[in-house]
Amino acid sequence: MAGPLRNATAIVGVGLTAYGRFPERSVLSMAGEAIRGAVADAGLAKEQVDGLFVNIGYPLGADYDMVCERLGLRVRYAMQSWSHGRFVGACLQAAAMAVAAGLADYVAVVCSVKYSQLVQLGGKERPDAFRVGGGPHGEAPHYGLTAPGSGAAMSASTYLARYGATEEQLGDVPIAMRRHAERNPRAMLREPLGLDDYLASRYIIEPLRRPDFSLVSDGACCLIVTSAERAADAPSPAVHLAGMQGIRSGPDEFVWARPGLGAQQQPEETFVPSAWDLAVYDYADIARDDIDAFYTYDAFSPLVWYALERFGFCGEGEAPAFCADGGIAPGGRLPVNTNGGLLAEAYLMGWNHLAEMVFQLRGTAGERQLADSRLLQWGSCYGDSLILAKER
Amino acid sequence: MADDIRLPAMDEDTRPFWEYARAGELRMQRCLDCGHVRWPPGPQCPMCWSTDSEWARLSGRGRVQGWVTYRRRYLEAFEPPYVVAAIRLEEGPTYQAGLVDPDRIVKGMPVESWFERVDEEVQLPMFRPADR
Numbered sequence: 001m002a003g004p005l006r007n008a009t010a011i012v013g014v015g016l017t018a019y020g021r022f023p024e025r026s027v028l029s030m031a032g033e034a035i036r037g038a039v040a041d042a043g044l045a046k047e048q049v050d051g052l053f054v055n056i057g058y059p060l061g062a063d064y065d066m067v068c069e070r071l072g073l074r075v076r077y078a079m080q081s082w083s084h085g086r087f088v089g090a091c092l093q094a095a096a097m098a099v100a101a102g103l104a105d106y107v108a109v110v111c112s113v114k115y116s117q118l119v120q121l122g123g124k125e126r127p128d129a130f131r132v133g134g135g136p137h138g139e140a141p142h143y144g145l146t147a148p149g150s151g152a153a154m155s156a157s158t159y160l161a162r163y164g165a166t167e168e169q170l171g172d173v174p175i176a177m178r179r180h181a182e183r184n185p186r187a188m189l190r191e192p193l194g195l196d197d198y199l200a201s202r203y204i205i206e207p208l209r210r211p212d213f214s215l216v217s218d219g220a221c222c223l224i225v226t227s228a229e230r231a232a233d234a235p236s237p238a239v240h241l242a243g244m245q246g247i248r249s250g251p252d253e254f255v256w257a258r259p260g261l262g263a264q265q266q267p268e269e270t271f272v273p274s275a276w277d278l279a280v281y282d283y284a285d286i287a288r289d290d291i292d293a294f295y296t297y298d299a300f301s302p303l304v305w306y307a308l309e310r311f312g313f314c315g316e317g318e319a320p321a322f323c324a325d326g327g328i329a330p331g332g333r334l335p336v337n338t339n340g341g342l343l344a345e346a347y348l349m350g351w352n353h354l355a356e357m358v359f360q361l362r363g364t365a366g367e368r369q370l371a372d373s374r375l376l377q378w379g380s381c382y383g384d385s386l387i388l389a390k391e392r
Numbered sequence: 393m394a395d396d397i398r399l400p401a402m403d404e405d406t407r408p409f410w411e412y413a414r415a416g417e418l419r420m421q422r423c424l425d426c427g428h429v430r431w432p433p434g435p436q437c438p439m440c441w442s443t444d445s446e447w448a449r450l451s452g453r454g455r456v457q458g459w460v461t462y463r464r465r466y467l468e469a470f471e472p473p474y475v476v477a478a479i480r481l482e483e484g485p486t487y488q489a490g491l492v493d494p495d496r497i498v499k500g501m502p503v504e505s506w507f508e509r510v511d512e513e514v515q516l517p518m519f520r521p522a523d524r
Binding site for chain 1: 397398399400431432438439457458459460461462463464466467469470473474476478480485486488489490498499510516
């Protein structure tokens with residue numbers, strides 16, 4: 001049964017900075033550029049923006065009140081999320097819910113981050129990895145198990161051993177992301193990556209190599225969310241929020257795995273996606289086969305495998321074969337992250353993916369434009385999802 | 393004084409684990425209602441919500457579920473290469489720890505615990521291949 005907010009809200013504005021490393025820029029200056037760009041793109045005056053959702057705030061970004069005071073927004077709805085990348089889909093959902101609930105007419109959802117200010121992700125200056133009971137990605141730094149990629153490398157070793165997948169197959173993921181990025185002038189990494197290059201690149205946390213790790217980026221993105229009724233008057237074609245489901249969490253979940261893999265405290269068991277995993281398709285009242293391209297949180301290569309299996313695009317253990325022969329590359333059976341993803345475009349946590357989805361649905365993605373682009377899905381290995389639609 | 397990175401952060405829930413470890417014992421909370429052994433430590437059983445538990449002594453035996461080899465240096469106290477493994481303990485939970493002396497690691501290989509002294513206050517459970 002279709003969800004109650006199916007196509008009730010839409011994205012009507014996108015604003016972006018360049019992606020790169022900008023030591024001379026503040027997070028506020030990048031946030032301001034993205035917000036001004038999105039408001040102009042939506043054909044609005046700044047006074048019409050009456051809601052703000054910040055993902056993420058201090059210490060990597062700027063907090064909501066600072067954004068409003070220093071940049072000059074006057075809002076009646078403000079929210080902010082935990083300082084981690086995994087809340088992209090959840091934040092957009094919350095903005096849509098705020099609009100549908102009548103708490104705001106136009107919510108600016110803003111991500112402005114400056115990861116280049118971190119000396120080294122995983123080093124001692126990232127205190128939340130050293131919290132009691134371990135870090136948020138499975139870290140245990142007293143054993144040298146540090147960096148957000150540690151949990152992904154650990155679950156990848158389990159996956160490789162359990163399904164007999166190879167490191168060559170893992171290379172198909174960053175190779176495909178790079179092929180998308182070659183078509184994207186915004187992408188930070190546009191040089192082609194071949195299998196030989198991949199295998200010759202150094203391990204960071206074995207079995208993961210340098211190309212399996214996300215870029216470290218600075219930049220900002222702002223999306224403007226409003227009601228579908230208001231969106232009909234926007235200058236650009238509205239991109240409707242057709243379906244959504246929240247992040248899944250519980251004793252059987254680990255953020256860098258899909259259920260049943262046997263990572264961290266997960267049981268190791270057969271995995272077939274359930275109605276719980278696939279709720280987003282019912283919400284949008286579509287079939288999975290209707291999806292024209294898939295967008296996922298690819299901070300580390302194996303997360304793409306997990307997400308494809310979690311949403312049933314292939315069976316358990318079949319993602320490496322699904323990604324082979326350009327399966328997720330441009331022109332593949334299911335293009336994944338047509339912007340080049342976090343691995344090759346930029347690490348804007350996935351906001352850059354959502355911006356790309358809007359461009360694809362508007363038909364303004366240039367050289368990357370998909371032949372068919374009516375329904376696009378965001379879906380992460382930790383279970384949240386969005387379906388964005390061209391038509392209502 | 394050891395590098396403070398080697399000292400686990402502790403709170404009311406986790407401190408008993410490290411105090412037992414200092415005494416050379418590997419103990420985790422076992423639910424007194426449903427018997428579930430849990431890790432990480434917590435105030436209630438994640439299976440049945442019982443708040444009654446005991447710190448049960450574990451066998452120290454387990455099998456390798458996952459493993460990583462650090463090739464890049466992240467922390468002063470750890471010189472690469474070194475191996476950290478996810479050990480599925482006989483009693484159920486998965487505990488991540490240093491794995492020493494592995495000739496060749498395969499998923500499911502048996503391992504056993506030992507204790508490495510970091511300083512007067514802290515001993516860390518570690519693992520090595522079991523002679524079985």
